[in-house]
Amino acid sequence: AIETTIPAQSREIWNKHKVQKFNTADEFQERFISHVEWTLARSLYNCDDLAAYQATSQSVRDNLVIDWNKTQQRQTARDPKRVYYLSLEFLMGRALDNALINMRTDTDVRDVGDTDETLTKGNTSREMIKNAMNELGFKLEDILDEEPDAALGNGGLGRLAACFVDSMATGNYPAWGYGLRYQYGIFAQKIINGYQVETPDYWLNFTNPWEIERAEIQVPINFYGYVDRGQNEKSTLEPSDWIGGERVLAVPYDMPIPGFKTSTVNNLRLWSAKPTTEFDFKKFNNGDYKNSVEEQQRAESITAVLYPNDNFLQGKELRLKQQYFWCAASLHDIVRRFKKGKRAWSEFPDAIAIQINDTHPTLAIVELQRILVDLEKLDWHEAWKIVTSTFAFTNHTVMQEALEKWPISLLGRLLPRHLEIIYDINWFFLQDVEKKFPHDMDLLSRVSVIEESSQERQVRMAYLAIIGSHKVNGVAELHSDLIKTTIFKDFVKIYGSNKFTNVTNGITPRRWLKQANPKLAQLISETINDPEDNYLLDMSKLTQLSKYAEDEKFQKKWNDVKQFNKQRLADLIKKLNNGVDIIERDHIRNTLFDIQVKRIHEYKRQQMNIFGVIHRYLTMKELLQSGASIEEVVKKYPRKVSIFGGKSAPGYYMAKLIIKLINSVADVVNNDKEIQDLLKVYFIPDYNVSKAEIITPASDLSEHISTAGTEASGTSNMKFVMNGGLIIGTVDGANVEITREIGEDNIFLFGNLAENVDELRYKHQFHNEGVPASLAKVLDAMQNGAFSPQNHSEFMPLIDSIKSHGDYYLVSDDFEAYISTQELVDQVYHKDKKEWLKKSILSVANIGFFSSDRCIEEYADTIWNAEPVKPE
Ligand code: F58
Numbered sequence: 103a104i105e106t107t108i109p110a111q112s113r114e115i116w117n118k119h120k121v122q123k124f125n126t127a128d129e130f131q132e133r134f135i136s137h138v139e140w141t142l143a144r145s146l147y148n149c150d151d152l153a154a155y156q157a158t159s160q161s162v163r164d165n166l167v168i169d170w171n172k173t174q175q176r177q178t179a180r181d182p183k184r185v186y187y188l189s190l191e192f193l194m195g196r197a198l199d200n201a202l203i204n205m206r207t208d209t210d211v212r213d214v215g216d217t218d219e220t221l222t223k224g225n226t227s228r229e230m231i232k233n234a235m236n237e238l239g240f241k242l243e244d245i246l247d248e249e250p251d252a253a254l255g256n257g258g259l260g261r262l263a264a265c266f267v268d269s270m271a272t273g274n275y276p277a278w279g280y281g282l283r284y285q286y287g288i289f290a291q292k293i294i295n296g297y298q299v300e301t302p303d304y305w306l307n308f309t310n311p312w313e314i315e316r317a318e319i320q321v322p323i324n325f326y327g328y329v330d331r332g333q334n335e336k337s338t339l340e341p342s343d344w345i346g347g348e349r350v351l352a353v354p355y356d357m358p359i360p361g362f363k364t365s366t367v368n369n370l371r372l373w374s375a376k377p378t379t380e381f382d383f384k385k386f387n388n389g390d391y392k393n394s395v396e397e398q399q400r401a402e403s404i405t406a407v408l409y410p411n412d413n414f415l416q417g418k419e420l421r422l423k424q425q426y427f428w429c430a431a432s433l434h435d436i437v438r439r440f441k442k443g444k445r446a447w448s449e450f451p452d453a454i455a456i457q458i459n460d461t462h463p464t465l466a467i468v469e470l471q472r473i474l475v476d477l478e479k480l481d482w483h484e485a486w487k488i489v490t491s492t493f494a495f496t497n498h499t500v501m502q503e504a505l506e507k508w509p510i511s512l513l514g515r516l517l518p519r520h521l522e523i524i525y526d527i528n529w530f531f532l533q534d535v536e537k538k539f540p541h542d543m544d545l546l547s548r549v550s551v552i553e554e555s556s557q558e559r560q561v562r563m564a565y566l567a568i569i570g571s572h573k574v575n576g577v578a579e580l581h582s583d584l585i586k587t588t589i590f591k592d593f594v595k596i597y598g599s600n601k602f603t604n605v606t607n608g609i610t611p612r613r614w615l616k617q618a619n620p621k622l623a624q625l626i627s628e629t630i631n632d633p634e635d636n637y638l639l640d641m642s643k644l645t646q647l648s649k650y651a652e653d654e655k656f657q658k659k660w661n662d663v664k665q666f667n668k669q670r671l672a673d674l675i676k677k678l679n680n681g682v683d684i685i686e687r688d689h690i691r692n693t694l695f696d697i698q699v700k701r702i703h704e705y706k707r708q709q710m711n712i713f714g715v716i717h718r719y720l721t722m723k724e725l726l727q728s729g730a731s732i733e734e735v736v737k738k739y740p741r742k743v744s745i746f747g748g749k750s751a752p753g754y755y756m757a758k759l760i761i762k763l764i765n766s767v768a769d770v771v772n773n774d775k776e777i778q779d780l781l782k783v784y785f786i787p788d789y790n791v792s793k794a795e796i797i798t799p800a801s802d803l804s805e806h807i808s809t810a811g812t813e814a815s816g817t818s819n820m821k822f823v824m825n826g827g828l829i830i831g832t833v834d835g836a837n838v839e840i841t842r843e844i845g846e847d848n849i850f851l852f853g854n855l856a857e858n859v860d861e862l863r864y865k866h867q868f869h870n871e872g873v874p875a876s877l878a879k880v881l882d883a884m885q886n887g888a889f890s891p892q893n894h895s896e897f898m899p900l901i902d903s904i905k906s907h908g909d910y911y912l913v914s915d916d917f918e919a920y921i922s923t924q925e926l927v928d929q930v931y932h933k934d935k936k937e938w939l940k941k942s943i944l945s946v947a948n949i950g951f952f953s954s955d956r957c958i959e960e961y962a963d964t965i966w967n968a969e970p971v972k973p974e
Contacts, residue, residue, distance in 0.1 A: 123165040127234035133161040134238065152308065154240045155198070155248035158231070159311035162201050166358040167314075169206070170367040176971060177276045181443060183452065183968045185270065185277035186436055188466060189263035189459035190428065191408070192281045192370060193255030193288075195613070195791030197312045197357070199246050202228040203617055204272075204360040250305045251790050252312075253287035254372075256412045257701040258607075258817050259498050261791065262577075262954075263459055265817075268610040269954040271361035271368040272639070274970035275962060280432040282424060283313070283355045283372035284408040291749050291788040296765030300410075300752050313355040313372070321352040321431045322378065325423060329519045338526055339482045341475060344519035350401035351376045352431035362612050362638060365973045373431045375404035411751045412701040422508060422516060429466035437473055447480055451491035455966035458495050458571070461506045461563035467493055467570035468520045471527070476519070482526070494965045495571040496605075497564065498814050500581070500589050501705065506563035507553060513561055524561060528552060531569050535596055549592045568593050568601075573965045577607045578815035578836040580856065605961055606839055607815040608954035611638050614821045618795040621663045622826060626946075629656065641950030648947040657939040664802070664826060664942075668695055671800035674793070675745075675784055684772070684782050685743055692741055693779075694931050697822075698805035699747035699789050699797055702757040705812040708746060709900055710913045711805055712764050714920055715744045715783055716880045716889075719771050726776055736780060740932040743782040747789035747797065756899065761785065763897055766889040794821070801827035802938075803850075803927055807920065809911045810834045811856030820952040826942045830923060832916070836952070844948045848941040852923040853916040862915050866908045873904060873914040876921055881905070 108116075124130045137157040138144050144153050177184070205227055232242040255261060263279065270277040289300040324346025331342050357370040377398035404427050409416060440453055458466065467489060474485035499505070514521040528551040539545055551569065553560045568574050568590065576582030582604030586594050594602060616623045616638055627635055630646040637643035650656035668690050676683050685693050698711050718739060725735050746764050750757035768783035786793065804822040806813070806829055813835040823829060823840060831837040832853040841849050854862060865871070873881065881901045887894035904913050931938050950956075962968045 121164075121168055123168050124161065127230050127237070130161060130231055130234045131238060133164060134158060134234075137161055151240065151244050152248045154235070154238075155245045156308070156311050158235070158245055159198050159201075159249070162198065162205060162231075163311060163358065165205060166201060166360055166367050169360070169365045170358045170369070172365065172973075173367050174369070176973065180971050181453075182276050182971050183966070184439075184454050185275055185962070185966050185968050186432070186454065186456045187263065187266060187270070187277060187279045187459065188429070188432060188456060188463035189260070189279065189281055190425065190462040191255030191260030191459075192252070192263045192267070192279060192372070193257070193260035193791060194252040194264045194357075194370075195795070196246065196249045196251055198249050199228075199617055200268075200613055201360055202231060203612055204268075204362045206360075206363065206365050250307070251287070251792050252305065252310075253303055253790055254281065254284050254408060256288055256408070256410060258815070259460060262607055262817060264791075265608065265610040265613075265954040266958060267359045267368065267370055268362075268612060269608075269958040271359045271366050272364060272610075272612070273955060273958050273962070274361065274364055274366045274972050275368075275958065275968060276971050277368055277968075279359070279368075279370040280428070280435075281370065281372050282405050282408075282428050283374040284405055285374075285402075286407040288408055288410055288749065288790075289752070293761070293765060293785060293787045296762045296769070298750055298758050298761050312357050314357075316354045316356060319354050320376070321373075321434045322349055323352050323375075323427050323430050324349050325426070325516055327518065329522065338522045339475070341477075341479050342519060342522070344472075344476070349378050349380070350404060350427065351378055352427060352434075354431075354435070363636075366971075371432070371435070373405065373428055375401050375427060377401040410749070411753075412703060412749075416753075417508065417512075419512060419516065422512065425462055426465050426469075426517060426520075429463055429469050433466055433469050433473065437470075447474065447478065447488060448484070450488045454492055455968055456493050457961065457966070458493060458567060460496065460498050461567050464495075464506075464563045464567045464570070465517075465520065467566065468523050468527070471523050472519060475523075486527070486530070490570055491572055493567075493571040494573040494575070495567040496575050496577065497581075497585055497590075498577055500584050500814070501812060505589070507560040508563065510552070510559040510561060521561075524551060524566065527566070527569060538596065545592060545595075549596065564589070565593075568597075572601070573603055574601060575603045575605045575965065576814065577605065578839060579604050579606060580811070580833075580838050581814040581835060584811060584856065603964065605957055605965075606836060606952075607817050607820070608952045608957040609817055609820050609824070610954050611641060611824065613795070614798065615824050618821075619663075619667065619799040619825050621666050622799065622946075625659055625663055639955065641953045641955075644947050644950050646947070647943055651940045651943040651947070652936070654936075657936065657943070660826065660939055660943055661935075664800075665691055667799040667825075668693075668802075671695070671745075671796055674796050675786065678787060679784070684784050686779055689741060689779050692932075693782075694740065694742045694802045694928070695745060695800055696742055696803045696805065697745045697747075697797060697801040697827075698807075699745070699786070699794065700816075700818055702748045702750040702754075702760055704756055704760075704903075704911050705808055707807050707809060707911055707913065708748070708764070709760050709911075710807060710917065710920060711744070711746070712760070712767055712783075713877065713880045713913070713917065714924060715771070715781070716767060716883060717876055717921055718742075718924075719767075719774075719777070719781055720879060720883060722777060722780065723774075732778065732780070738928075739780060740928055741780055742928075743784065745784050745786060745797070747786035747793070749789065756903065759897065759900055763884075763889065763900060766896075770889055794818070798822055798827070799825040801825070802931065803828050803830055805829075806831035806835070806837055807853070807916075808832055808834045809859065809916075810854055811859050812911075820949065823945045824949045824952065826946050828927075828938070828941055828945065830920075830927060840949075840952070843951050844945045848945050850923050850927055852919040854912060859912065862912055863908065863910065866910075866912075870905075874918050877904075877914055877917045 124133045134157050137160040138149050141160050142153055235242050267279045287303045287305050290303045292299045326347035327345045329342050329344055352373045353376050354371045354373055359368040359370050404423050409421055470489050471485055474480040475482055532546055551562055551565045553562050576585050586602050672690055702708055722735055722739050750761055764785045771781055771783050798821045801822050804827050806816050806819040810832050816835040830850040833855050884897045890896035
């Protein structure tokens with residue numbers, strides 16, 4: 103259907119010069135050199151690592167683009183139901199190594215026994231390119247290191263979106279991601295004198311070879327203005343004219359998303375804001391040239407920067423502008439594509455599923471209703487049926503402070519027509535509720551999209567998202583249950599519980615196993631006799647590892663891989679620590695690497711972790727001072743390094759103080775001669791995806807210790823287990839299902855349960871029972887300036903939050919259990935290494951459930967009703 107209008111002659115020429123993928127090292131080298139010379143205008147004599155990275159990326163991208171085009175053509179021809187994943191964040195990290203692993207060349211298709219000399223061990227295009235680069239005089243590892251992270255996200259939510267696009271391509275789903283192309287991603291974190299300092303992340307500094315600008319597509323987006331309903335005052339339900347007051351253009355940048363072992367290459371479309379070319383003629387003619395240009399330039403600020411908050415809402419006008427800009431541009435694109443198919447509007451939900459990642463894209467629901475009613479002139483109710491059958495909503499938090507609410511005044515000024523539509527949606531919704539539950543005024547005010555109780559009337563975005571969707575899901579079982587019994591309880595009553603469902607999060611094993619941990623991946627593929635890495639598509643194959651769990655030879659290999667990865671992390675830390683080793687090389691093997699890396703937040707309880715470290719330190723000192731020998735101390739407290747990493751939101755005072763405390767404790771402990779190498783503390787600055795790829799494989803133990811009921815799922819817990827690390831954790835988020843899958847013998851769980859949290863908080867509010875002795879010891883030392891000799895009160899806010907302000911995160915309730923569980927960890931790790939290795943192997947063997955491929959299948963089957971489009 104696409105080709106019929108093209109004359110035979112043109113088609114012939116086109117076919118004769120059909121672009122070809124490189125398939126061999128030789129072809130790659132040719133492509134590489136042509137990019138160095140033509141694309142970069144450089145040469146053999148000035149091709150440094152950065153240029154080599156860019157030329158390699160351009161070459162690999164050429165291959166991807168060929169498959170990208172074919173994928174789009176195939177999808178257009180077959181016209182399947184399409185999936186759109188709307189997320190304000192895509193925390194992609196680096197693209198090149200991932201593309202090398204996922205990319206398909208003929209090299210990969212050939213048999214293992216092929217004699218082609220470029221096909222050395224591994225038989226993959228990654229190996230082939232590595233060797234080809236060597237011949238050209240470059241080391242692949244160095245080249246990969248030149249790439250800046252695409253850090254367009256804050257944490258778990260953004261990284262989840264990145265894993266999902268990988269799995270959607272791998273599963274051959276006709277699915278696009280839609281997001282924003284921020285010019286500045288999440289800030290880079292520096293640690294100066296122990297404090298976090300933020301610096302801008304200008305990731306596009308050296309141009310981005312992974313994006314394709316579509317400058318010819320420019321979607322006009324309006325803001326402000328007023329609604330015109332003509333002379334005779336029509337109803338707001340009828341088509342209305344929104345006369346926008348400010349206009350900017352949305353220009354898409356496309357990123358190819360290659361699937362693994364498939365030629366499907368999907369698209370991630372990120373929008374960038376540009377000024378219109380219309381000039382403000384009035385100002386211009388008044389001689390105010392500079393101001394009129396400045397106003398035009400203001401447009402670009404919409405996509406300038408990612409808001410750096412994690413689980414906290416900052417109600418800024420620019421943020422709402424970002425949201426509408428992106429929703430409107432994406433929907434325009436989606437609707438345009440739908441209209442090309444000339445199908446009836448009523449078929450829209452059969453053709454399209456839109457998943458909204460948290461409430462940030464909720465305006466897309468309103469925008470589609472506006473398009474259908476105002477522009478396409480559909481009847482209100484007909485339109486609303488289409489809208490609600492199209493959208494589905496994923497919730498990622500139950501914490502009040504993260505639930506989005508926008509003041510009516512702001513929303514009405516920025517988007518006057520949308521506010522009217524929201525009122526009408528709410529009006530019909532409340533009528534339905536009234537019919538079902540007559541005279542329940544309390545219920546009506548509780549579920550109203552408009553919150554009236556606060557000083558300022560606000561729009562509750564989560565409620566709007568629920569009303570506008572056909573399915574609502576949480577991200578782990580416990581969390582999905584919690585939203586039904588707490589924040590969305592009334593909606594379960596109204597809609598029934600079938601509208602609410604669970605899809606437990608997952609991670610892509612391509613990046614988080616194969617790419618991050620090549621040694622483990624190799625050991626696995628050898629052991630289960632899967633040289634082509636098919637287990638990365640069917641992770642249930644990992645269960646074959648179980649039979650080696652107690653095999654001593656295998657345990658040794660397993661341990662060697664861990665040792666290698668710990669060394670790799672120690673090298674990174676040395677580099678970050680001005681060339682100074684934290685742990686002596688010889689001691690790495692018998693030092694337990696205890697890691698907590700994630701956004702810094704009180705609910706995640708890094709403070710409890712560092713209190714635990716202080717407790718250990720003080721107790722070790724006591725032992726030594728009471729005359730114990732080092733050997734005796736080591737028996738009770740074996741060698742350990744506590745590693746932290748993560749960013750605090752720039753305005754989050756307590757989180758920043760936690761970072762400072764960690765660094766202050768590190769200062770004291772690491773310089774305490776008496777303690778020697780028995781305990782070390784290190785805060786890794788600027789934790790990001792590419793650092794996570796080094797950190798995750800190196801853990802013996804990782805900490806996932808949120809107050810029960812606060813961490814919706816967590817995804818790093820899965821990453822650590824997939825890399826053979828054990829977990830110390832609370833009964834929270836996906837820890838629950840991880841335990842079910844890998845077995846409770848293989849995880850160190852502790853602490854109060856979610857069901858007891860309310861009661862405990864209540865108790866703290868009304869009876870101050872004080873803190874347990876173990877914690878008191880820690881807090882006293884802090885208060886006495888043990889870690890802040892210049893300023894004894896520096897950490898008082900952390901102490902007060904527990905002792906005087908109700909201990910909202912229940913540190914005092916969980917501390918003793920935490921300490922004793924850590925002691926149990928010590929015992930197993932140091933006294934029974936075989937037992938430890940067995941747990942590690944069994945964990946990996948049973949972690950398959952947490953592949954994001956499984957998530958995507960669940961979304962496709964139970965929410966989107968979408969099918970893969972397989973390449974022939
Ligand atoms: C995270 N949320 C959850 N939000 O905290 C985590 O438990 C879960 O595993 C993950 O989502 C994926 O489901 C999260 O990362 C944010 O970063 C938002 C950014 C925008 C402002 C509000 C918080």
